[in-house]
Amino acid sequence: MTNNLKDMLNNIPVPDEIDDYIEIGLSKADEEHRRRKSYKPLLAIAASLVILLAFTGIVGFDRVEAAIRRALQYVPGYNVVVDTEEGRVLALKDQVMHEEGDYYLVIKAASKLGKNLSLTVESNYEEDDIYLKDGDGNISYAAAYSRSGGGEFWEGDFYFEVENDDMKNYFLLFKDIELPFTLEKTAEVEDFLQLGNHASDKGVNLVAIKKQLEDKLMISLLHQTEDKYIEDYPFEMSLMFAEDLIEEKSMYILTKDGKRIYPSLPSSFGNLMSDFYFDIEDQEGLKLVLPYLKVRYYDLKSHKIKIKTPKDGEREAINEVLSLGDFSIEIVDVRRSDREVVVAMIWNSPEDEILDYVRVRGIDGYGIGPNEETGHIELFLDLTELGRNFTLYFESPSSVMLGDWVIDLD
Amino acid sequence: MRCIKIKINRKEFEELFNKYKTDIYRLAYTYVNNQADALDIVQETAYQSYLSKNKLKDKSKFKSWILKIAANKSKDLLRKNKPILVGDISILENIEAEDKASLAIFLDNLKTLSLDEKNIIVLKIYFNYTFEMIADELGITVSTGKSRYYRALEKLKLEEESI
Incomplete structure (x- = not known):
């Protein structure tokens, strides 16, 4: 037998039951697809509760979104814009909806500045790509999009570069649906x-x-x-x-x-x-x-701290403070019980702000929660992830102002 | 970014998945070191990937996409469960006697690797990453990546390969 790692891994026997397991996985996914499609659109508002907490699928979004946001303070549903120096702004005349049995697709908002057109779409159809067709039949791909999934629904912002500045009539293309929508000139306010x-x-x-x-x-x-x-x-x-x-x-x-x-x-x-x-x-x-x-x-990021992984049953005092702008995180101690390593912290905030969450970096996976007895916030790490020492740092805090x-x- | 519209039906998806199923299983086994958990990960990977198949924008990326899902599922499982250290003798049943012994030793040694070392092996072997790519992916230096890799080979009692 070979002494080569790749060959050795390729010799790991694969059991025949693997096909049964794949079939179960795919059938479960099919079932989930069916379940997702069986909800009524009236529940859409409730779904957005989940959407708030589950923001995913950002693709090339920040740059385009920032550019459009800078150019427009556009209020969907009211069709007013602030600061029109950038050019003429068109916005969705009326929300349009496509319904088919239990499925729906709704264009919630649309705005167009020059050749940039953005669409906000909500649906309970299975996710798929969205295209735009103008009144002359030109089809555009989304130059960028951000789609958030929550429960049975998703909502997404899609950005297109279109051919004609003045065009007002478009079609959203999704699966085999062609949903027409019309833009109109927005009202303008100076401030x-x-x-x-x-x-x-x-x-x-x-x-x-x-x-x-x-x-x-x-x-x-x-x-x-x-x-x-x-x-x-x-x-x-x-x-x-x-x-x-x-x-x-x-x-x-x-x-x-x-x-x-x-x-x-x-x-x-x-x-x-x-x-x-x-x-x-x-x-x-x-x-x-x-x-x-x-x-x-x-933009805030703390310096790194190297912590020695304690032995089972031991607790080591650390008492080191990591600064994050006006916030600070005091690493009180680290203890270990079996395979669980716990880092105890005290979070300090400036006056009128309360640190609500901070992104922990340097380690792959962790749990985090308050300890009601000590008042500390504790970080739970699995020994499997750690060596003799491990490194921690913090960034991007969220605070309550x-x-x-x-x-x-x- | 330009989105390329692709649609994969169940049959096509199964064909693609089956093409890489042994890689998925072996990758999972590398992490969890037992047959039962590795099969569960294959099942979870099939479920998760089929559910989100529309997120795949380029069919040529299917292999790396699916292996990434499997690797994440494996690491999730390791976080949730304590590693099972009992060997699966049954998986060696159909192996020839001569190979059985060396494979049994290899699988035993595989259990001694840390998660860091397994991560590097998985990226190196299953994803064909270079040490530079590994360093970038894991946020470590190239020399750390290399030393972990060679330490892993040492633990596995394997020779250094030309890499």
């Missing part, structure tokens, strides 16, 4: 704050636009900031470790008689605008209160 009632604090301007739906009040939020990346608006489900440290975990509507109405669901997501639904009818004297905003600091944004909704 972001003209879009609706607003409030400012901590260098962040927030605008709220309200819309009465059948049984809910929809509040659409937009923000404008020079130097911060707003990750989330206040909603309990978007909190991680700061959840227990802040009293008011969500935005709310304050009625004239002091009653607080919390949002039942967020709908859309992303930075251009987010919609929130409240179980209340529009009335006089309503105020929207946002006690914090979630901010992410993409406490503030006072109260927007009059009258």
Whole structure:
């Protein structure tokens, strides 16, 4: 027998049952496909709750999105734009939907600036590529897209480079569906704050636009900031470790008689605008209160710390502080029980901010959670992943920025 | 980026998957060192890959895409479960006596590798990565990658190959 690694690995016997296992895997996937297709479109709002937490599939997206976002402060559904110096902006005239049994495909928003056209599409069809056909029959591929999957639904932003600046009539091509949609010229405002009632604090301007739906009040939020990346608006489900440290975990509507109405669901997501639904009818004297905003600091990174893997049953004190901008993470100690290695940390935040989450780097897999007895946040590592020593560092913290944004909704 | 539209039906997918099924199984076995878990990983890989087959934009990347899924599934399983250290003597049943002994030793030695060492072996052998590509993928230096690889060969009691 050979003494070569590749040959030795190729000699690992493959059992005959492998085909049965493959068949089971594929059948399970078929079943899941069928299950996903059996949901009603009315559940779409609930699905976006999951979408918020499961952002995946970004392909060449950041660059294009940033360019379009810079050029447009476009408000889907209202068709107004801020700052039209970049050129003429067209936007979706009406949302269009294709339904076929239990499946649906809806164009939620569209905007076009020059030869750049962006589409926001939601569907419960199995994911597939999306193409654009113009009124002259020219077909475009998505130059970039971002698609998020949540439960039985997905929502995606697709960016196309089109031939004709003035064209208003298009078709979305998806599987064998041709869904026509029309763009119209948008209304224009000179200033972001003209879009609706607003409030400012901590260098962040927030605008709220309200819309009465059948049984809910929809509040659409937009923000404008020079130097911060707003990750989330206040909603309990978007909190991680700061959840227990802040009293008011969500935005709310304050009625004239002091009653607080919390949002039942967020709908859309992303930075251009987010919609929130409240179980209340529009009335006089309503105020929207946002006690914090979630901010992410993409550029922050700590230095690295090398930790010696302890022996079973041992605990080693470390007491080293890693700085992350104005935040700091104190590595208190490391202990080991059998194959589990636990690093205890204390997270420190500047005044008016609470560190909510931080990305742990240097190791492949980990668990993270609070220790209620010690108050530490603990990192759980599997011995299999570690050598005699291992390296840790932290980056891209997300924090809760406490503030006072109260927007009059009258 | 330009998306190339490809559609794979169940039959085509099965054909593609079957073409690489032995690689998938052996990759999984390299990580988990037992037949039962390796078969579970094959099943999970079939499930996950078929479910997300539309994310594959280029059929020529099928092999690396599917092996990546299998490698991730293997590592997930290692994180969740403690490694099983009992050998699978049954898998050697149909091997000739002479080869059986050396393969049994090899499989035993395979269990002694750390996850870091297994990662490098998998990238080197199944993905055909160079040490530069391995270093880039794992965020380590080329010399660290090489020393881990040679340490693994030593543990496996195999000769250094011309690489």
